[in-house]
Amino acid sequence: MSHFTYLKTSFKNLLHLENALTKLEIPYKREKKVIDANNSKLYNVNLVISQSNNYDITFNWNGEEYELVLDASFWIQPYPVESFINKVAQQYASDVIIAESQKIGFQPIKSQQHLDGSNTITLQRWSSTSSLV
Template sequence: MSHFTNLKTSFKNLLHLENALNKLEISYKREKKITNLNNSKIYNINLVIPQSNNYDILFNWNGEEYELVIDASFWIQPYPVESFINKLSQHYANDVIITESQKIGFQPIKSKQHVDGSNTITLQRWNLNNSVAIV
């Protein structure tokens, strides 16, 4: 018996989510979803991770965030669901930090992954004749 689960996430930006999936080398495809609301069409993009057993993984846009829709009994990814979400969240956060900091003039100069799985990103911005580094 199939039992789909919707897991709330904090993934609100499609570009950052796609970048995180790419960093993890996870193949996905975009799926355009059309919703009719009060006689107007709303177009959303969902992400689908195909699985060989045809029980695909879906990131479904609910209007606020991308929900992870899975059938846990048919999960065939290389790591457990919790580990998948943790790894994806970490890459998503790194992408947000780097992208948003670049918008205000910072550039990443060093990134280090620690034994405990955490990351340190060093950013730098030149301001007149001084540089400011944020770790």
């Protein structure tokens, strides 16, 4: 018997979520879901991670964020669900930090993964104005 679990996340941006999965080398596919709102065809894009047992893992857009939908009894990923979420969340956060920093002129110059699993990202920005005295 299947018991789907819906885990709330803070993943709100599709691009950053896709970048996180790609950087973690987690293959996924996009799935368009048609929503009929006032006879207008609208689409949600969900991300599906296929599993060999056909009990796929889905990041399902609920209108506010991407929920992680899975059946824990059929989870066959190489690490536990909590570790999976933590890895995706950490990579998602790194992607957001770099993208938002680049918008204001910073460039990433170094990224380091520590033994405890944490990351350090070093950014730099050069001032385009110089003050000569």
